[in-house]
Amino acid sequence: MNKVIIIGAGPSGLEAAITCREQGLDVLVLDEYMIAGGRLLGQLYEQPDGTWWNGLEESKIRYEKALELGTRFLLNTPVNNIVQTNEHWTVxxxxxxxxxxxxxxxTGAAETPVPVPGWTLPGVMSVGAAQVMTNVHRVKPGNRGVIIGVNVLSTAIAMELKLAGIEVVAMTLPVNSQVTNESSQPKEVMNSLLHVSHMAPSKFIKLGSRLMKNDFMKNMGVTFFPKTGVKIWDIPIQLRKAVVEIYGDNEVQGVIVATIDSKGDVVGGSEEKIKADFVCIAGGLYPLAELAAVAGCSFYYSExxxxxxxxxxxxxxxxxxGLYVAGNITGIEGAKVAIAQGKTAGLTIAHHAGIPGLEKDIQTSIESIERARDKAYIQFHPGVKKGKELLLAEWQNRLGE
Amino acid sequence: MQNEKMIVCRCEEVTYKELMETKKTYNCSARELKLRTRAGMGYCGGRTCRGMIDKIAMFQDSPKNNKEVSLKYQPPIRPVSFTDLGGVKQ
Amino acid sequence: MKQRIIDHPVLGKIEERKLITFRFNNKEYRGFEQESIAAALLANGVRTLRHHEENGTPRGIYCNIGHCYECRVAVNGIQGVRACLTPLQEGMVIESGGRLPTTVRDWRSEDE
Incomplete structure (x- = not known):
């Protein structure tokens, strides 16, 4: 019997596997994808010190280390259920x-879709799909793309597409509806964009981010945001335009964009066509926790x-x-936080498996999660630290019940 | 194409209009919305559209229940073929 | 194979891999062994992987990591295989799914 099973070979799963093996536990890692690395695989960005964070390479290093240490891997292996019986878990x-x-x-995260009329046409894909095609498989998702949804993830991936020589003709908002809410509100988007300002070589955004500390300035910012957009890496980011339709006979041929007011409502008669052969939908990520739900875990909702x-x-x-979690299933954050969480999870498992003397290491590893969080280059939600605090308070609260 | 024809559940091709009208007519919960329209009941098991169904169900009222997942997850969370279930070797 | 990214300023030159032959909807294509079926088809300019069972609308990859099942195809006679996470092998026979013969589309309006 395996001592430890890890579902998901992404950054946290791999790090946990390495940690458990170093403590001498038997480890089996399952992942439905064909390559180990999870969402880390596609990541590629320049860090503040000028070095590149190459997710493909980082994944490979960790996968090979885990293999060397004797971890068993089953890739291409989807898990469809987990059940607890007699103090054991069956996968x-x-x-x-x-x-x-x-x-x-x-198990990481899944992408939140943003529906747009015409989004089932071939050539429309999630922004993560385009990232994996480009950086992992080295296949262009198309030659001329439009990204719908302006957020941290899509901005980073737009740069990656550009790097691979793929033209991104526009980044715009989705047309607003009950299911898009914040992502179709220029002010909300502007707000979240301020948190990626350090990634932008554009003076406008850098300068703007310092000025727009309060609501009044943010409103002004949206009002005066140029209708032609602001260019980041030569990609026009348009907060005053939204895609109202993706068109094409059997595949994507382009999008229809319209001007929107500061509330996100379409200004009638402003529609124009932009030709494109692929469209990326970028609605952000949500924790993929279906197995935890099936197992009967307690849950907590955190924006x-x-x-x-x-x-x-x-x-x-x-x-x-006997059930543990690590990585984006615990909240959307960067790979470095996920790696740190994987280490903590690995040590905690080893502790529960009866390996003595790990208390100090566990405490140190918890501190390094905090450090990774504080130093994160990409922060998906500005309130992530507060979210974590609330979650911990809820955990302690319910333990007391 | 208008917002109305916009598909929310890609697997079962359930439109935004259909979901919004169902919500308005029956003031239903996310679960009832799913059962009435089949949104979220297709091949992917609702992995793609469940968040949108949740949002439509919260239209006009119902504050978010922050302690329980609103739409139940049921095994198997990935489709399994009968060949595999029956243990038939290919 | 016009859609391949051969040179990349950071990732370098594309890795040399074995080219193999496979069939998709009765047409022959070439792709790299062990790459995903979806990647091999997209590299060949193929975007439409199936047609919806009910309305016959064309579909291609959407999430590309196995969550959405939009890219499901039949591989060597086995249905419901996700093209985005199935490694390509020599001689694979891949088929699109299409519209089913009987429609159930009307049940909703009649029911209300």
């Missing part, structure tokens, strides 16, 4: 089942963390014995 795949006393869910997350301790334990 079901299509053809086999596996049992372990300790189970770590490191700051990106949605429903399994309630968990600082040591990455859930309220169910």
């Amino acid at each position: 079901y795949t299509d053809t086999e089942s596996f049992t372990a006393k300790h189970l770590l869910l490191a 700051e963390l990106g949605g429903y997350v399994p309630l968990h301790s600082e040591r990455m334990e859930t309220n169910l014995d």
